[in-house]
Amino acid sequence: MDQDRAGWDLLRSSRDFFVDFRAHARGDGLRVAALIVLGAGVEGVGLVLLVPLLGLVIGDARTGWAVTLAAHLPWSSADGGPLVRLLSMLACFAALVVLRAVVLWHRDVLLAKLRLGFVEELRGRLVARLIAAPWTRLATLSQARVNHLLGSDIILTGACVHFMLQGAASLFVLMMQWGLACLFSPALAALTGVLLVGAGVALMPQLIRSRRLARDVADANLHLATSGAQFLGGLKLALSQNLQHRFATEFNDTLHRLLNQQVALVKEQSKSQLAFTTLASLAGAAAIVMGVWALSVPPAVLIVFVLLLARMSAPAAQLQQGAQQFANFLPSYEKVRALGVELAQDAVVAADGADAPHFSARPQPIRFHQVGYRHPGSGRGVSGLDLTLEAGSFVGIVGASGAGKTTFADLIVGLTVPDTGTVIVGGQRLEGALRRRWAAAIAYAPQETFLFHDSIRANLSWAHPTATEADMRSALALAGATALVDRLPQGLDTVVGAEGGLLSGGERQRLALARALMRRPPLLVLDESTSAIDISGERTVLASLASLPWRPTIVLIAHRRESLALCDRVLEFANGRVVADDPHPSARAIEAGQAQS
Numbered sequence: 271m272d273q274d275r276a277g278w279d280l281l282r283s284s285r286d287f288f289v290d291f292r293a294h295a296r297g298d299g300l301r302v303a304a305l306i307v308l309g310a311g312v313e314g315v316g317l318v319l320l321v322p323l324l325g326l327v328i329g330d331a332r333t334g335w336a337v338t339l340a341a342h343l344p345w346s347s348a349d350g351g352p353l354v355r356l357l358s359m360l361a362c363f364a365a366l367v368v369l370r371a372v373v374l375w376h377r378d379v380l381l382a383k384l385r386l387g388f389v390e391e392l393r394g395r396l397v398a399r400l401i402a403a404p405w406t407r408l409a410t411l412s413q414a415r416v417n418h419l420l421g422s423d424i425i426l427t428g429a430c431v432h433f434m435l436q437g438a439a440s441l442f443v444l445m446m447q448w449g450l451a452c453l454f455s456p457a458l459a460a461l462t463g464v465l466l467v468g469a470g471v472a473l474m475p476q477l478i479r480s481r482r483l484a485r486d487v488a489d490a491n492l493h494l495a496t497s498g499a500q501f502l503g504g505l506k507l508a509l510s511q512n513l514q515h516r517f518a519t520e521f522n523d524t525l526h527r528l529l530n531q532q533v534a535l536v537k538e539q540s541k542s543q544l545a546f547t548t549l550a551s552l553a554g555a556a557a558i559v560m561g562v563w564a565l566s567v568p569p570a571v572l573i574v575f576v577l578l579l580a581r582m583s584a585p586a587a588q589l590q591q592g593a594q595q596f597a598n599f600l601p602s603y604e605k606v607r608a609l610g611v612e613l614a615q616d617a618v619v620a621a622d623g624a625d626a627p628h629f630s631a632r633p634q635p636i637r638f639h640q641v642g643y644r645h646p647g648s649g650r651g652v653s654g655l656d657l658t659l660e661a662g663s664f665v666g667i668v669g670a671s672g673a674g675k676t677t678f679a680d681l682i683v684g685l686t687v688p689d690t691g692t693v694i695v696g697g698q699r700l701e702g703a704l705r706r707r708w709a710a711a712i713a714y715a716p717q718e719t720f721l722f723h724d725s726i727r728a729n730l731s732w733a734h735p736t737a738t739e740a741d742m743r744s745a746l747a748l749a750g751a752t753a754l755v756d757r758l759p760q761g762l763d764t765v766v767g768a769e770g771g772l773l774s775g776g777e778r779q780r781l782a783l784a785r786a787l788m789r790r791p792p793l794l795v796l797d798e799s800t801s802a803i804d805i806s807g808e809r810t811v812l813a814s815l816a817s818l819p820w821r822p823t824i825v826l827i828a829h830r831r832e833s834l835a836l837c838d839r840v841l842e843f844a845n846g847r848v849v850a851d852d853p854h855p856s857a858r859a860i861e862a863g864q865a866q867s
């Protein structure tokens with residue numbers, strides 16, 4: 271029963287794969303099919319020529335239709351006798367071999383183009399779906415899973431294309447060779463055909479078993495990637511508490527499991543190959559015995575038939591191995607497809623928004639009208655938010671951990687769409703294409719500082735690609751990072767390490783703040799993004815922000831009392847609601863912030 275289901279699963283995902291690939295290949299699919307047919311056809315003609323050629327060599331007059339064919343070939347009327355005829359046929363044979371090599375060369379280049387193109391299309395499609403997915407959905411994805419899918423799983427999907435096309439080419443060549451065998455001796459060919467199909471059917475259960483093992487290997491690989499990512503991320507923590515042996519044990523266990531599964535898979539594949547080679551040899555031997563004793567096949571035909579069988583063994587083995595590898599790599603395609611389908615269900619329908627208005631650099635009032643949002647995973651979030659952030663105001667947000675501050679910030683910038691109520695910016699509801707326009711205008715420095723593993727210049731220009739060096743210097747000055755950059759060996763061209771790992775926490779925050787300021791945004795949201803800067807340094811930075819000439823609306827989430835000193839309003843959150851809204855921050859509101867630090 272299980273075997274049946276696994277068989278259906280294999281068929282279903284092979285069909286999905288084929289449909290996906292056909293949509294990608296379009297005209298190139300037909301061209302490659304034509305080249306496969308042409309390659310097989312040229313090989314067939316070459317094989318047909320072998321019969322009269324051998325007839326001439328061994329002087330066998332009993333090669334029936336083949337002799338008739340040879341007699342009608344243009345060079346057969348040459349006066350030079352058998353030697354000239356033999357040389358002409360050899361030249362013709364050699365020309366066919368060269369022609370076949372040229373056709374195969376074109377075929378293989380086109381196959382590689384199709385394979386690489388398909389991989390790129392799948393990767394691009396997955397990235398587009400990731401980009402279109404709502405932030406709340408992305409937050410639940412594991413980074414290691416996404417890396418693994420976009421990296422090795424997609425590459426293995428390319429291997430599926432390779433084996434599918436190679437299998438199709440082998441199948442066609444095999445069918446053509448079998449068709450030729452039918453011309454020489456229909457009875458022998460029928461027997462060989464039945465035996466080969468029987469061998470294929472007998473190998474199906476092994477194919478299904480090997481696919482199941484391959485899926486276990488794919489799962490174990492993903493687990494290994496996750497462990498690897500956590501291992502590196504958590505290594506400092508582990509080393510600092512002498513817990514690294516636990517990491518090492520877990521990692522080694524995963525490696526060991528993977529090794530066992532890989533060995534089991536290789537064993538299963540070798541068993542299939544062994545079974546196939548045995549069955550194919552038996553089929554060949556039975557055909558030859560039949561030819562010699564039962565059917566009295568002429569020697570030249572028998573020799574060509576044996577040659578044909580020998581030639582058939584290569585595409586037959588390729589077909590068997592191709593089918594096996596295709597089934598083994600298919601789980602990688604299934605994983606890529608599954609994530610794509612999952613994300614497509616949640617995709618935010620992006621209005622094209624060509625006519626949506628752009629937001630100017632001038633700050634606008636932001637109104638929350640009965641806004642509520644619950645995170646799908648926990649059911650927690652914010653509710654009943656009814657307030658207005660005045661244009662150009664400097665608003666502090668305080669509250670205990672989990673009170674809803676970041677959820678509020680995500681709603682202001684449009685990263686999260688409210689379940690209830692509306693966010694209105696400058697009189698326009700923040701929805702559809704307008705959300706993207708808003709995101710393009712504002713700047714958000716989230717709680718987790720993220721820097722690209724690249725130079726400071728590249729990190730800064732990421733937010734504002736056309737920025738000049740003077741723009742960068744002025745943003746760095748506002749964030750208090752001028753001295754830092756001047757001290758670094760390559761200045762703006764210093765590479766900051768993976769996620770800014772070569773800098774201190776406060777330095778990373780200063781660079782992230784400078785990057786946010788590069789855009790001269792009408793709204794600047796800082797979610798604890800100055801918390802690692804020393805107190806006097808933070809005071810200087812916040813004072814610069816409060817006196818910016820273009821006066822953006824600033825929303826500052828902070829736990830430190832000192833951070834809120836310059837705010838002209840402080841909102842206190844508790845359990846997803848605003849419990850205090852003080853236009854003249856009172857000691858109570860500020861102390862609420864202090865209480866959380």
Ligand SMILES: Nc1ncnc2c1ncn2[C@@H]1O[C@H](COP(=O)(O)OP(=O)(O)OP(=O)(O)O)[C@@H](O)[C@H]1O
Pocket residue numbers: 406409410645646647648649650651669670671672673674675676677678717
């Ligand atoms: N992606 C998520 N999925 C499920 N629940 C979430 C998610 N993000 C936040 N929450 C929950 O929503 C609530 C509000 O979280 P939020 O991040 O807004 O709190 P916060 O006030 O910013 O906390 P902190 O000061 O610790 O950053 C919390 O109870 C949190 O557990």
